[in-house]
Amino acid sequence: MDQTLNSPHPTGSPARSDAPAQSASAALARSTRAELFRLSRWPVLWVLVGVWLVLNLLFAYVFSYLAYRSGSGAFGTADVAPDRLLADLAPEAIPRLLTNGMPMFGGAIMLILGALATGSGYGWGTWKTAALQGPGRPATMGGTLLSLAVVVVGVVAATFVTDLGSAVLISSVESQTLAWPELADTARALGGSLLIFAMWTAAGAMIGVVTRSPAVGVGLGLVWALAVENLLRGVAGVLDGLEYVTDLLPGTAAGSMAGALGGMDTADGDGAPGVLTVLDGGPAALLLAGYAVVAAVVTVALASRRDVE
Template sequence: MIATIKAEWRKSRLRPGFLIGAGVIAGVTILVYAANWYLALHPLATRGGDRAIVSLATLYPDQFVNNVMGAAFPIGAAMAIVLGALFAGSEYGWGTVKTMFTQRPGRLTVWAGRMFVFGVWMLIMTFVLFGVGAATSVVVALFQGHAITGPAAVDLAKGIGAIWLVFMVNGSIGLALGVLIRQPAAALGIGLTYVLAVEIIAVRIINLINNGQFKNVTEQFVNQNATALTQSFTSPAFGVISPPTISAEHAVLVLAAWGIGLTIVAAGLLRLRDVT
């Protein structure tokens, strides 16, 4: 297992897809902060000038954990799907799957090592998100002459764990599709279509049936729970916000179940199917 992890890390540590993904996450985080900072300082640009739709208090370091959630989802989740599809599907296009599976260790060991390395990359992207968010919030505080105080350590840990889980589950969608379809382009296309369109349409249709009688079904979808989990990170600085109908605890359990289930399905396909 250790040798497999080392080999996978050696292959992926300079892989352009992961480096570009981390760069996109950093860029989106800066863009979100810049846009919100502008809106907070220029109320005339919004709502006819009666008041700003973004409060400066939400951009300071003590609120950065709550603020980066908007950058992490859905754009970060979509990026995780793309990286998962590339990570799993590209090996088939390169023809390296045969080489991996005809040598030791076994298929499941190889898959476990690949999942571990992918999880590390999702953690790196999470750290990039939070690191850039923290740095940008400090810049805002310095320019506004505000005291620099960080969030509580427990809130920071919860935020990192939540975003890593969201990234991993969406990445697992890409991984499973990459293994199923055996090519990255179709896998990432189907994954993005599902997350950005199919799931949204399905949720709306199900909620219309018998005045929402089957709403509990929609509460088991991946990104319904990802949305609820990210929205659970808020504070009075963001104003009065309606709490999500799905609890954070429920969201964590459902997302974990999806991630584990997709990983097992992909492992089963690798174990049982011919690689040719």
């Protein structure tokens, strides 16, 4: 291999010195472009999004439809009237059920995505390289969060399209009259989905920055989301006063959002794991937005103030 390092351009007018002083918003825009470029080419992103979409399709539609066709009580649908089962698979049911898998399974996947998106850069040394490019560390991490927000919007849109396509397909196959969901209900469900996923993704990004390690970040995040919150809610049942705390946990807010949208109102009357009715929709939405904002602020502040390893 020829290892000759070519000599620099003969015209040595330094381009960087001619660049105009950059405003904060321009720096943020540049960082977002850079982060979108690398995130969109990251196989892990597509694997995680793919896993979520497949899981959602399987648990929301495929298994229920197979249970309906076979008339058996598979997948927790024992003793459920077949027409009730089919009603959950109609387009009309989408606003009720869109968020059902999001508080726990979908949320866990988005938490993994957030933690890997920020935590991996510490091992790769890419935060250091990015910090040396000049947009400033707040803008760099802000760009990451904005890019993740774009991903969240895309995932929610893809989930909705998958659900709608599946529901229309099942209704057609079963020769049901197509009953479209209410527009306002659909908008509410989409908004709730965005809030749930944004909260979990931002929480993941924060844990990735706090731990500066993808493995520790993902591990701690999952233990919290899947185990600790449930255990605390269990303890709250026997310990007076603790429910005031557990009622405000991120998972409670996400589950309550799904519950408020009608997630409990399924054929088996139980909803998916993680769906709760602890809080009303309004407080749940406020809490989710609050957690997302706090996580984002902590992420940017920590990334900006700490020494880059």
